[in-house]
Amino acid sequence: MIDWLAFLLVFVSALIGTAVVVSAYSLGIRLLTASGRTPIVTPAEFTDAITIVTPAEIKQAEKRAKKAAKKSPLTDGQKRAALVGAWACFAVSGVAVLVGIYLIVGDHLIEIFS
């Protein structure tokens, strides 16, 4: 017998898990940007078809981010709230991953260490 329910279960749980993790993290980035701390992360190494970014261009990007932050219509309080919200979102994303791992291998781990 083919267990179609198992397929459905895999699909649905993977979809929900992915959606939660990705949305929470994206929202975190959105809020971080709103709080005036746009993350500028340069590639660790230009290995691929990544367009090479010169140090000057990185500085430019940082300047642009600062300028955008200055023009932000949000009050300082709102910015602070956004920052807190951003970290809360990152935390939700991380916890979701841990919970997912626990749901899947928790029983096995408990078995090993008991």
Add this chain to the structure above:
Amino acid sequence: MDLTLIVVLVIALALFFDFTNGFHDTANAMATPIATGALKPKTAVTLAALLNLVGAFLSTEVAKTISGGIIKEGDGGVLITPELIFAGLIGAIVWNMITWLLGLPSSSSHALFGGLIGAALVGAWIAGAGNPIDFAVVTSKVILPALLAPVTAGLIAYAATKLAYAITRRYDGKPDGRDGFRHAQIFSSSLVALAHGTNDAQKTMGVITLTLVAAGLQPAGSDVYWWVIVTCAVAIALGTYMGGWRIIKTLGTGLTDVKPAQGFAAETATAATILASSHVGFALSTTQVASGSVIGSGLGRRGSKVRWRTAGRIGVGWLLTLPAAGAVGALAALVAHMGVGGIIIDTVVGVGVIIGIFLWSRRSEVSHHNVVSEVADSGRAVKIKRNPKPKKKKVTS
């Protein structure tokens, strides 16, 4: 032939297969973070190796599928012998080495299943026994997951990419901070490596357990032995560390160019699919899931194009794997049936092919040093269409 000797030989071969599996699959987890520059290649590979090691300890469901389900033992089926498993492994390893040389992301798991099934069929034919393969289990736990998993992962990655872009999109042209996904990628790709350990290291554990059961050294239906788990974990971690530069080239850049947000979405989808599948004992191909995710997330990005030609080439590699490894496995089983001489011939030919391919590949050696420049060069040669501006015009703030 002495039973203990053949068992030792099979275990050694199985561990070598585990090693080539890791060697083959480094790219699954680490092609996207390397492509977006989230991790340095060397760091990425080290991380992948460590997490594969950890992942191998986390589950044994897939090992049980292999050792307990696929090939019927005893009455009604073929009496699976260590010789047949040996032949199946030769088939799997030879096919794995060939696809590695061609830079095709084929599936190590399907190579293994193909080899075992081919060998078992020949074994049954020689013995004049009936159909040795439990096709119901093969269909529901191997073939169907193989067909569905890449599609599933692709759909999820597509949705996740859309989500990530929609949430971070800014219509006022100010910096959107999507660079920040590079940090997330470090974690999501690590998760893929961990998931890989939970699924792929299991396959070798399953084979070794099957051999021990077949040789009467372990009661049927019992748990995987502790030393089997440890050796398999170490073998796959070593393999992951040693290899994969050649494949990283195909999966990370040939297919679609990857942006951090997209890479993050693809990796999360891959990890979620593999982990959920490991949980229910589906022995799916992690390579195919990763490729499906990369394609899905590529389609989820506006203005990005998947190169269908490369995608087609990868698809052909997938389809060929099961029958091709099956053919090699069947041939090896025929030779092994001749007795001790056959086993020796199998070993010599198998080792010969491996050494030959290895030496041939060294002539045009690709390591992390020259892959970098080569890939960067080809990247410049490709015209990357810039993302079109969002259609909705300015939202006045």
